Amino acid sequence: MDKERIGFIGVGLMGHGMARNIVEKGWPLTVLAHRNRAPVEDLKSRGAAEAGSPRTLAEESDIVILCVTGSPQVEAVVSGPDGLASAGKPLLVCDCSTSDPSSTVRLAADLSAKDVTLIDAPLSRTPKDAEEGTLDVMVGGDPAAVERAWPVLEAFSQRIIRTGPVGTGHTMKLLNNFLAMGYAAIYAEALALGAKAGITPQVFDGVIRGGRMDCGFYQTFMQYVLERDRDAHKFALANGLKDMSYLAAFANAAGMANPVGAAVRNSFALAVGAGRGEDYVPMLSDIVAEMNGVAPAGT
Secondary structure (H helix, E strand, O other): OOOOOEEEEOOOOOHHHHHHHHHHOOOOEEEEOOOOHHHHHHHHHOOOEEEOOHHHHHHOOOEEEEOOOOHHHHHHHHHOOOOHHHHOOOEEEEEOOOOOHHHHHHHHHHHHOOOEEEEEOOEEOOHHHHHHOOEEEEEEOOHHHHHHHHHHHHOOEEEEEEEEOOOHHHHHHHHHHHHHHHHHHHHHHHHHHHHHOOOOHHHHHHHHOOOOOOOHHHHHHHHHHHHOOOOOOOOEHHHHHHHHHHHHHHHHHOOOOOHHHHHHHHHHHHHHHHHHOOOEHHHHHHHHHHHOOOOOOOO
Protein backbone atom coordinates (compact mmCIF):
# COMPACT_ATOMS: atom_id res chain seq x y z
CA MET A 1 0.00 0.00 0.00
CA ASP A 2 1.30 3.46 -0.89
CA LYS A 3 2.27 5.62 2.06
CA GLU A 4 0.36 8.84 2.66
CA ARG A 5 1.98 12.11 1.67
CA ILE A 6 3.32 14.00 4.68
CA GLY A 7 3.71 17.75 5.04
CA PHE A 8 5.91 19.20 7.78
CA ILE A 9 5.91 22.75 9.14
CA GLY A 10 8.60 23.75 11.64
CA VAL A 11 11.91 22.05 10.86
CA GLY A 12 13.76 23.63 13.80
CA LEU A 13 15.63 22.03 16.70
CA MET A 14 13.05 19.28 17.20
CA GLY A 15 11.38 19.29 13.81
CA HIS A 16 14.45 18.65 11.69
CA GLY A 17 15.15 15.27 13.30
CA MET A 18 11.48 14.30 13.17
CA ALA A 19 11.20 15.20 9.49
CA ARG A 20 14.48 13.42 8.66
CA ASN A 21 13.16 10.21 10.22
CA ILE A 22 9.92 10.53 8.27
CA VAL A 23 11.59 10.94 4.87
CA GLU A 24 14.29 8.35 5.54
CA LYS A 25 11.64 5.79 6.54
CA GLY A 26 9.92 6.07 3.21
CA TRP A 27 7.18 8.70 3.41
CA PRO A 28 6.85 11.27 0.62
CA LEU A 29 7.66 14.51 2.47
CA THR A 30 7.08 18.18 1.72
CA VAL A 31 8.49 20.81 4.08
CA LEU A 32 7.57 24.47 4.40
CA ALA A 33 10.15 27.02 3.30
CA HIS A 34 11.99 28.59 6.23
CA ARG A 35 14.48 31.43 6.68
CA ASN A 36 16.91 28.95 8.20
CA ARG A 37 17.94 27.18 5.03
CA ALA A 38 20.28 24.56 6.51
CA PRO A 39 17.63 22.07 7.77
CA VAL A 40 15.47 22.59 4.67
CA GLU A 41 18.36 21.95 2.31
CA ASP A 42 19.42 18.91 4.32
CA LEU A 43 15.93 17.42 4.07
CA LYS A 44 15.74 18.20 0.36
CA SER A 45 19.03 16.35 -0.12
CA ARG A 46 17.34 13.32 1.46
CA GLY A 47 14.41 13.43 -0.93
CA ALA A 48 11.98 15.97 0.54
CA ALA A 49 10.19 18.58 -1.54
CA GLU A 50 9.68 22.22 -0.48
CA ALA A 51 6.49 24.31 -0.50
CA GLY A 52 6.39 28.09 -0.41
CA SER A 53 3.22 28.42 1.69
CA PRO A 54 1.06 26.36 4.05
CA ARG A 55 -1.68 26.27 1.41
CA THR A 56 0.66 24.85 -1.22
CA LEU A 57 1.98 22.33 1.32
CA ALA A 58 -1.59 21.24 2.12
CA GLU A 59 -2.30 20.69 -1.56
CA GLU A 60 0.66 18.29 -1.72
CA SER A 61 -0.12 16.43 1.54
CA ASP A 62 -2.56 14.03 3.18
CA ILE A 63 -1.23 14.44 6.74
CA VAL A 64 0.51 17.60 8.01
CA ILE A 65 2.77 17.63 11.07
CA LEU A 66 3.21 20.93 12.92
CA CYS A 67 6.20 21.56 15.19
CA VAL A 68 6.13 25.32 15.78
CA THR A 69 6.51 27.57 18.82
CA GLY A 70 2.96 27.64 20.17
CA SER A 71 -0.72 28.37 19.60
CA PRO A 72 -0.38 31.74 17.79
CA GLN A 73 1.91 30.14 15.22
CA VAL A 74 -0.34 27.07 14.90
CA GLU A 75 -3.41 29.24 14.33
CA ALA A 76 -1.53 31.33 11.73
CA VAL A 77 -0.33 28.39 9.62
CA VAL A 78 -3.68 26.59 9.84
CA SER A 79 -6.25 29.39 9.60
CA GLY A 80 -4.32 32.32 8.12
CA PRO A 81 -5.13 33.80 4.68
CA ASP A 82 -2.78 31.32 2.97
CA GLY A 83 -3.08 28.65 5.68
CA LEU A 84 -3.61 24.92 5.48
CA ALA A 85 -7.41 25.19 5.68
CA SER A 86 -7.51 27.56 2.70
CA ALA A 87 -6.60 24.64 0.42
CA GLY A 88 -10.21 23.47 0.81
CA LYS A 89 -9.44 19.76 0.95
CA PRO A 90 -9.68 16.93 3.50
CA LEU A 91 -6.61 16.92 5.70
CA LEU A 92 -5.33 15.42 8.95
CA VAL A 93 -3.29 17.94 10.96
CA CYS A 94 -1.14 16.65 13.80
CA ASP A 95 0.03 19.43 16.14
CA CYS A 96 3.28 18.37 17.83
CA SER A 97 3.86 21.87 19.21
CA THR A 98 3.40 22.76 22.87
CA SER A 99 0.12 24.63 22.51
CA ASP A 100 -2.61 26.08 24.72
CA PRO A 101 -5.22 23.30 25.15
CA SER A 102 -8.13 25.75 24.96
CA SER A 103 -6.86 26.97 21.57
CA THR A 104 -6.44 23.38 20.40
CA VAL A 105 -10.02 22.41 21.31
CA ARG A 106 -11.46 25.55 19.72
CA LEU A 107 -9.38 25.16 16.55
CA ALA A 108 -10.33 21.49 16.19
CA ALA A 109 -14.02 22.37 16.34
CA ASP A 110 -13.63 25.15 13.75
CA LEU A 111 -11.66 22.92 11.38
CA SER A 112 -14.05 19.99 11.53
CA ALA A 113 -16.58 22.00 9.52
CA LYS A 114 -13.94 22.33 6.78
CA ASP A 115 -13.19 18.59 6.62
CA VAL A 116 -9.89 19.13 8.41
CA THR A 117 -9.22 16.91 11.44
CA LEU A 118 -6.87 18.16 14.15
CA ILE A 119 -5.17 15.95 16.72
CA ASP A 120 -2.61 17.07 19.30
CA ALA A 121 0.59 15.06 19.69
CA PRO A 122 3.12 17.06 21.72
CA LEU A 123 6.57 15.69 22.47
CA SER A 124 8.85 14.92 25.36
CA ARG A 125 12.64 14.47 25.34
CA THR A 126 15.30 16.41 23.42
CA PRO A 127 16.44 17.34 19.89
CA LYS A 128 18.97 14.48 20.15
CA ASP A 129 16.06 12.08 20.67
CA ALA A 130 14.29 13.65 17.68
CA GLU A 131 17.34 12.88 15.53
CA GLU A 132 17.51 9.32 16.89
CA GLY A 133 13.77 8.72 16.52
CA THR A 134 13.28 8.11 20.25
CA LEU A 135 10.87 10.86 21.31
CA ASP A 136 7.90 10.32 23.63
CA VAL A 137 4.56 11.44 22.19
CA MET A 138 1.32 12.27 24.03
CA VAL A 139 -1.56 12.10 21.57
CA GLY A 140 -5.14 13.29 21.96
CA GLY A 141 -7.91 13.15 19.40
CA ASP A 142 -10.48 11.08 17.56
CA PRO A 143 -9.41 7.41 17.83
CA ALA A 144 -9.65 6.80 14.08
CA ALA A 145 -7.54 9.88 13.33
CA VAL A 146 -4.97 8.87 15.94
CA GLU A 147 -4.81 5.38 14.42
CA ARG A 148 -4.22 6.89 10.99
CA ALA A 149 -1.39 9.11 12.26
CA TRP A 150 0.18 6.38 14.41
CA PRO A 151 2.65 4.96 11.82
CA VAL A 152 3.98 8.45 11.10
CA LEU A 153 4.36 9.21 14.81
CA GLU A 154 6.22 5.93 15.21
CA ALA A 155 8.79 7.12 12.69
CA PHE A 156 10.28 9.53 15.23
CA SER A 157 9.19 8.12 18.60
CA GLN A 158 9.95 5.27 20.96
CA ARG A 159 6.78 5.63 23.01
CA ILE A 160 3.29 6.91 22.18
CA ILE A 161 0.70 7.44 24.91
CA ARG A 162 -2.99 8.02 24.14
CA THR A 163 -4.30 10.73 26.45
CA GLY A 164 -7.97 10.97 25.42
CA PRO A 165 -9.94 13.44 23.27
CA VAL A 166 -8.41 16.36 21.40
CA GLY A 167 -6.72 18.84 23.75
CA THR A 168 -5.68 16.27 26.34
CA GLY A 169 -2.29 15.74 24.70
CA HIS A 170 -1.48 19.42 25.10
CA THR A 171 -2.82 19.40 28.66
CA MET A 172 -0.55 16.49 29.56
CA LYS A 173 2.38 18.24 27.87
CA LEU A 174 1.84 21.32 30.05
CA LEU A 175 1.86 19.12 33.15
CA ASN A 176 5.04 17.41 31.93
CA ASN A 177 6.74 20.76 31.29
CA PHE A 178 5.54 22.08 34.66
CA LEU A 179 7.52 19.27 36.27
CA ALA A 180 10.54 19.89 34.06
CA MET A 181 10.63 23.68 34.45
CA GLY A 182 9.94 23.24 38.16
CA TYR A 183 12.96 20.99 38.48
CA ALA A 184 15.07 23.55 36.59
CA ALA A 185 14.04 26.36 38.95
CA ILE A 186 14.73 24.18 42.00
CA TYR A 187 18.11 22.98 40.73
CA ALA A 188 19.18 26.57 39.95
CA GLU A 189 18.24 27.84 43.42
CA ALA A 190 19.72 24.82 45.20
CA LEU A 191 23.04 25.21 43.39
CA ALA A 192 23.18 28.94 44.24
CA LEU A 193 22.32 28.26 47.89
CA GLY A 194 25.00 25.59 48.01
CA ALA A 195 27.57 27.94 46.48
CA LYS A 196 26.78 30.53 49.16
CA ALA A 197 27.64 27.88 51.75
CA GLY A 198 30.78 26.71 49.95
CA ILE A 199 29.31 23.55 48.41
CA THR A 200 30.59 23.08 44.87
CA PRO A 201 28.47 21.78 42.00
CA GLN A 202 30.72 18.73 41.98
CA VAL A 203 29.86 17.91 45.60
CA PHE A 204 26.17 18.61 44.92
CA ASP A 205 26.24 16.25 41.95
CA GLY A 206 28.13 13.60 43.93
CA VAL A 207 25.23 13.42 46.36
CA ILE A 208 22.33 13.63 43.90
CA ARG A 209 23.58 11.54 40.97
CA GLY A 210 22.64 7.89 41.37
CA GLY A 211 20.30 8.66 44.27
CA ARG A 212 16.51 8.90 44.42
CA MET A 213 16.49 12.49 43.13
CA ASP A 214 18.42 11.62 39.97
CA CYS A 215 16.63 11.59 36.60
CA GLY A 216 17.27 12.19 32.92
CA PHE A 217 16.36 15.87 33.16
CA TYR A 218 18.77 16.32 36.07
CA GLN A 219 21.56 14.73 34.04
CA THR A 220 21.22 17.01 31.02
CA PHE A 221 20.84 20.05 33.30
CA MET A 222 24.01 19.14 35.18
CA GLN A 223 25.87 18.32 31.98
CA TYR A 224 25.76 22.05 31.31
CA VAL A 225 26.56 23.01 34.92
CA LEU A 226 29.56 20.70 35.23
CA GLU A 227 30.89 20.53 31.67
CA ARG A 228 29.60 23.88 30.33
CA ASP A 229 28.09 21.98 27.43
CA ARG A 230 25.76 24.59 25.98
CA ASP A 231 24.01 22.01 23.82
CA ALA A 232 23.28 19.53 26.64
CA HIS A 233 19.58 20.54 26.77
CA LYS A 234 18.55 22.78 23.90
CA PHE A 235 15.29 24.30 25.13
CA ALA A 236 15.11 28.09 25.36
CA LEU A 237 14.14 29.90 28.57
CA ALA A 238 11.65 31.94 26.51
CA ASN A 239 9.87 28.71 25.57
CA GLY A 240 9.85 27.67 29.22
CA LEU A 241 8.17 30.95 30.10
CA LYS A 242 5.63 30.47 27.31
CA ASP A 243 4.73 27.01 28.59
CA MET A 244 4.43 28.18 32.18
CA SER A 245 2.21 31.05 31.00
CA TYR A 246 -0.02 28.53 29.22
CA LEU A 247 -0.16 26.54 32.46
CA ALA A 248 -1.17 29.66 34.41
CA ALA A 249 -3.98 30.35 31.93
CA PHE A 250 -5.12 26.73 32.12
CA ALA A 251 -5.17 26.81 35.94
CA ASN A 252 -7.06 30.10 35.89
CA ALA A 253 -9.68 28.70 33.51
CA ALA A 254 -10.03 25.64 35.77
CA GLY A 255 -10.54 27.88 38.80
CA MET A 256 -7.55 26.37 40.55
CA ALA A 257 -4.82 28.08 42.54
CA ASN A 258 -1.33 27.04 41.40
CA PRO A 259 1.13 28.85 43.68
CA VAL A 260 4.07 26.59 42.81
CA GLY A 261 3.43 27.07 39.09
CA ALA A 262 3.35 30.85 39.63
CA ALA A 263 6.70 30.73 41.43
CA VAL A 264 8.28 28.66 38.65
CA ARG A 265 6.87 31.01 36.01
CA ASN A 266 8.36 33.99 37.85
CA SER A 267 11.81 32.38 37.81
CA PHE A 268 11.61 32.13 34.05
CA ALA A 269 10.06 35.59 33.70
CA LEU A 270 13.01 37.09 35.60
CA ALA A 271 15.47 35.37 33.29
CA VAL A 272 13.64 36.43 30.14
CA GLY A 273 13.16 39.97 31.48
CA ALA A 274 16.91 40.14 32.00
CA GLY A 275 17.42 39.57 28.28
CA ARG A 276 18.35 35.90 28.56
CA GLY A 277 15.35 34.36 26.82
CA GLU A 278 17.40 32.69 24.09
CA ASP A 279 19.65 30.95 26.63
CA TYR A 280 18.85 27.31 27.26
CA VAL A 281 17.10 26.05 30.39
CA PRO A 282 20.21 24.79 32.28
CA MET A 283 21.66 28.32 32.02
CA LEU A 284 19.03 29.37 34.54
CA SER A 285 21.62 28.15 37.06
CA ASP A 286 24.00 30.91 35.93
CA ILE A 287 21.31 33.58 36.02
CA VAL A 288 20.15 32.73 39.55
CA ALA A 289 23.79 32.58 40.68
CA GLU A 290 24.58 35.99 39.18
CA MET A 291 21.47 37.57 40.71
CA ASN A 292 22.70 36.41 44.09
CA GLY A 293 26.32 37.43 43.73
CA VAL A 294 27.59 33.90 43.18
CA ALA A 295 30.01 33.01 40.40
CA PRO A 296 28.43 30.56 37.92
CA ALA A 297 29.91 27.06 37.97
CA GLY A 298 33.04 26.66 35.87
CA THR A 299 33.79 30.38 35.65
